[in-house]
Amino acid sequence: MHFQVCRNYYGYGYPCCDKEGDPILLSAFGPLDVEGLVKSISSYDYIRTSLKHLEEGMILAKQSAEKKGEPYSQLTMVVDLNNLNTSHYTYKPFTYSYLTLLAIFQENYPLAFKKILVIQAPSVAQYAYTLLQPVLSEHLQNMIEIPGGWEERLFELVDKKDWPAFWGGEGKDPNGDEKCPSKVVYNEGPIPESYYADDKMEDKEALTVYAGDKRLLDFEVHTPNTQL
Incomplete structure (x- = not known):
């Protein structure tokens, strides 16, 4: 089930290379159904899948460097925030996973x-970015651009003919699909409830306690000196 959710609803891909010949990671973060994602896969699976996508790009970057005869190459990342909503930065189960992923990335992949x-x-x-800034390294902040005229800036970095038409370019799959699904996973719809995890514990309740937080629970003790 985890594989199907990530394959169909976790928007990402490597549609082409930039003008320097290095791979571009396209992340369709805005359309992501974050609440449906949390209900369908674990935080661990989300983080693992995200790092897997990054590792794929680093392999492509290594191949690019070898082709150009250079010691190393870096990725360009394009983040599509279309349809971004407050759930992306207020839904605690997701923001906890995302901040954990961000910490791992900054610690282990600072030059990716x-x-x-x-x-x-x-x-x-812009509001979401302001909330995120305190946990971003200065190095990472210097890499991020949020231009108003994004198309003009985008095509300074990538040839329009190579970029998927759905995102303003001219590229299409052989069948004419402008989203280039052969290279990019993209789905705007919410994750169906049929994908939601079933822990088969209808009589139980799940409780998430975040770092620095606490919860007070009441238990009915039937046996004296019972330890929890």
Whole structure:
């Protein structure tokens, strides 16, 4: 089930290379149904899948460097924030996983990207970025661009003919699909409830306690000196 959710609803791909010949990671973060994702897969699976996508790009970057005869290459990341909503930064189960992923990335992959370009950012994106800034390293902040005229900036980095038409370019799959599903996973719809995890514990309740937080629970003790 985890594989199907990530394969069908976790929007990402490597549609083409930038003008320097290095791979571009396209992350369709805005359309992601974060609440449905949390109900369908574990935090561990989300983080593991995200790092797997990054590792795929690093392999492509290594191949790019070898082809150009250079010691190393870095990725360009394009983040599509179309349809971003408040759930992306207020739904605690997801934000906890995302911040954990971000910490792992900054600690272990600080040089993976040379540029992170945000496109189709709605008005709430700037507020979300302001909330995120305190946990971003200065190095990472210097890489992030959120331009108003994103198309002009995007095509300074990538040839329009190579970029998927759905995101403003001219590229299409052989069958004419502008989203280039042969290279990019993209699905705007919410994750169906049929994908939601079933722990077969109808009489139980799940409780998440975040770092620095606490919960007071009441237990009915039937046996004296019982230890929890």
